Amino acid sequence: MTTVLNVNGQQHQVEADPRTPLLYVLRNDLKLNAAKFGCGLGQCGACTVLVDHNPVFSCLTPISALEGRYVRTVEDLGTADKPGPVQRAFIEEQAAQCGYCIAGMMMRAQGLLEKNAAPSDAEIRAAMAPNLCRCGTQMRILRAVHRAARLMTVELDQPVTEART
């Protein structure tokens, strides 16, 4: 069965069982490998992507739920050469240890900052709570989200990223 998915601003015709989790389609069919498989049970957040600006666990979101909706992954936030503000902030704060959780962390941070341009410490902690980091870089992630908020405000009018929001 064909499902039409809008990922990072591009339409994709996907031939897959409508029950297939989005994560498998992103990684296996669309070769977008930023989102990671962690637990497959919606418990860890490594697979977090944005759907219509809301962070969701892509391992638990069947593609049949996504027709006519807008999916975004880390690939949309910037490139290695031109990292977007959230990516830059995570690099500048060296927020990654092993890095496995970071793609999910960045998407959840992006979703938060689009709703709340200057979140407090408590608001960041509450918003980021569903995503786990086993290396223990939470304090750096917290700083990175604060830094990303500042970068986004500063860069708001400058076309430094190609984010299509």
Next chain:
Amino acid sequence: MLGRILLGLAVAILVAFGGFYAWQWRGELPPATASAHAFDPGIVAKGAQLAALGNCATCHTRPGGKPYAGGLPVETPFGTLYGSNITPDRDTGIGAWSEAAFRRALREGVARDGTHLYPAFPYDHFTHVSDGDISALYAFLMTRDPVAQANRPAALTFPLNWRIFAAGWQLLFLRHGGWRNDPTQSAAWNRGGYLVEGLGHCGACHTPRNAFGAERRDQRFAGGAADTWRAPALNASSPAPVPWTADQLTAYLKDGYADQHGFAAGPMQPVTLNLRKVADADVRAIAVYIASIDGAPDAAARQRQTEAALTFAVQRAATIGGRVAATSGVAAAEAASPGAALFAGACASCHRAGGGLPLSRPIALALSTPVNAREPVNLLRIVVDGIHPPPGQRGPIMPGFSGALTDPQIVALATYVRSHYSRKPAWPNVAAALADVRRRPSPAMETP
């Protein structure tokens, strides 16, 4: 003639009101001079268990706030009230309250200064609490850290914001007198009844209320409301497919999980977390009493119902990938519904036969009370918000699907789950119920 009748009527009303005013008038009690050192540690420890059993901290602590310093908004059909500061701070808490003032508040719903308290504070249950237990509770609260945090005034609709209406409510609905033991019942049942009807105030949520917000005595434990959730019936109309037993209730109340029913969620979660601090014998007593409420003593009938429910649950369990054997036309149509595909992709990785998490046990949905309830509210609430333990505590986890699924998808999913996992009729109003769930987010609750 008419003039005389009207005059007589006016005098009668005036006299009646005067009588009522005199009846409801309570004086201010003198401030106390109790010091924290005056309490026996054993009594304080007993009070700690009673406070946990009474779930006091839940309403008297705001999310992220200091324990017992008040502030949790309690929404009622009459407006919003805020849990009060019951720490021993002399200015903003109850530091100036004597034990007599504390006892009067619990039994009569009157504050130390003589104002009447609104019945969101369940003094209609605390009339049952013994003097000894009130002393222990008082000792416990007076030895907490005092917190200076001013109480938020209640925001009730006019004219209910006049405290005299609380006095009128008490005249109509408050029954005095303590719990009376039933000599035909066991000691555990009587202890359970004392705790359930008294400090535990289970009926405050599990009994429906009348137009004045008072519990309906003719419908005890027939199911009520708990903030934005429905509190299921505990009597014969309980929606649980497997009849509750004292053993299952003990496990549920103590661990927050019973294998034939599922997890405690929503406002019941802090209740069970608090009951971990309570002596096993008391939790068991509560379970014995609650299990007796459904009034079905026929062991054979209960056994038959239990076996039928468990067999149905096994038949309906999804396999890997959410595929369910289509044994009939109805089943085939159901399996082809959009809700079935959503279930397979979003739910079945945990909610399938033999499915599970490393540290948790998803409930067989056919045994779930929300799936079998009269209304879809609790199921929708769980699908939208998920289930999360309080910060820093262990407990069941289910992710919320608020962002992942659109409203029509959640309606399709709930409709499929009801049709596949329950033998009860379809819910007629899922979309409207979901709109209500979306409109009223569930308040976060704290457990110290």
